[in-house]
Amino acid sequence: MSSPSPTPRRANRRITRRALWLVPLVAGSVGAAFVTGRWYERRFVQARSEWAGVQLLSSAIDSVRANALDSLPSDELIRRAVTGMLRELQDPYAALLQSDGMQRYRGTLLGEGHGLGLTMRRHAEGASIARVALGSPAMLSGIRAGDRLLAVDGVPVEADGSWGRNSDSIATPPDQHLVTLWRGPLGDTVRVVVRRSAWRMPAVSDAALLSDSLGYLRLASMTAHSAEEVERAVSVLVQRGARALVLDLRGNNGGLFEEGVKVASLFLPRGVVVASLAGRGGDAVQPHEARGSRWSNLPLTVLVDRQTASAAEVIAAALREHNRALLVGEPTYGKGVVQRVVNLSPDIALRLTTARWLTPSGRALERKVLRGGGFSGGLIPDVAVDQPGRRDLAAVPREWTGEAARRMDQLADSMAVHALRAGWATRPLAVFEARLRASLAQLTPRALSSPLLRADWVTQATRLALVRHLEIEGERETILRYAVRDDAALRAGVEVLLPGEDLAQVIPAPLPALLPASVAVPAYSP
Secondary structure (H helix, E strand, C coil): CCCCCCCHHHHHHHHHHHHHHHHHHHHHHHHHHHHHHHHHHHHHHHHHHHHHHHHHHHHHHHHHHHHCCCCCCHHHHHHHHHHHHHHHCCCCCCEEEEHHHHHHHHHHHHCECCCCCEEEEEECCEEEEEEECCCCHHHHCCCCCCCEEEEECCEECCCCCCCCCCCCCCCCCCCEEEEEEEECCCCEEEEEEEECCCCECCCEEEEEECCCCEEEEEECCECCCHHHHHHHHHHHHHHCCCCEEEEECCCCCCECHHHHHHHHHCCCCCCCEEEEEECHHHCCCEEEECCCCCCCCCCEEEEECCCCCCHHHHHHHHHHHCCCEEEEECCCCCECEEEEEEEEECCEEEEEEEEEEECCCCCECECEECCCCCEECCCCCCEECCCCCCCCCCCCCCCCCHHHHHHHHHHHHHHHHHHHHHCCCCCCHHHHHHHHHHHHHCCCCCCCCCHHHHHHHHHHHHHHHHHHHHHHHCCHHHHHHHHHHHCHHHHHHHHHHCCCCCHHHCCCCCCCCCCCCCCCCCCCCC
């Protein structure tokens, strides 16, 4: 049985309904085509504009190369064009990194050591070694603090610690040096071969107990694994009995932002905001929270100065704003921005400022030049110190004449060697200091007729001989304890951290010269 065929009226209704469905579909397709066409048109115009800019730059370079009286090769013109573009950004941290420069910059962030690993100290008689970096070629070769550097590859070392090859220098392989030293306690001249090799410079340059319960840690840089070094060092200090800590960030120019966040996290409650990043164009602020909390209740003091910058300021700001520490010293540098390296090729990269970092309260640090020639924009310390820098305890005062400095250097070396040969004990330190003072009082120059000048001469000579003796003995922790008296910021930091405490428990108290001695001090002769 066949179904009845639809009437013409019903068929027309079905066609009408289908047409009504097609209208929005066709309209949407036309609209999409229009929008797509407009988008492609804008992209085309933009691309044409950008291409015109590229053509302009290329034409300018070709014109200079072809017509300028003193032209340059194409690659040099392009390099200078990029350098000029970066300069116009008015970004003081932007730079074009090429080949060796790019490798050095990345090596610095990774903590790769350069050179032999020696920190030199100037003397009238030459240069002595103040520090030997842990794991450096110098340390592996047996060089130690207190050695007097006489020559490298046969070339005498200048008073500023510099040397260079000349026609008379000893022929040595490019990866090694022959170093000539004068060394106590025997006063011998020794020669050491130092082989250059890759090594990592530690971020924690000092970690010691200033007393049985007070720790001290100096964080010198913010390189890869700095937070791990701080965690290990503080763990050792706490195991040894530290119940409070002085964190020294003076001279720390910063480095990796992430490492600064990690270091601050060690001393903050888990989950609090350490710092935030704000990108370009109003991008959403990205908070970085503390995740590796270890010592959130350990009393802290943070030492800062005008060279404390960048990631080191991240630490200082977070600890202060979360009421974990007071800042002692002078205003910090004020570097509140973060850089990123963008690779252009295997050998060329751009270093660009890509974000600002904000303190937990949302404050941005911005370094500004003042009319008087100074700067502003850094962190203002809670306790200001007039002389916040570290003093080199083994350096002759700068105001002394060259001849006076030379004689003092000789006497300090001779006295230190004499104490070593005689087996003088350095503990307690105050007794050792008094013994040096009594001996040196008998050697005061006759030209110093004033009692005040004689007393100052004995004090300076005692300090120099004592520190050089301790350097030769490798007693770095004892030197740090002794330094508290002459380090205004460190002393203030201890007083803030331990209010009302007897600082004699931390600072070795000088004793009067109650131990007269008649000694024949041998003359220093390298």
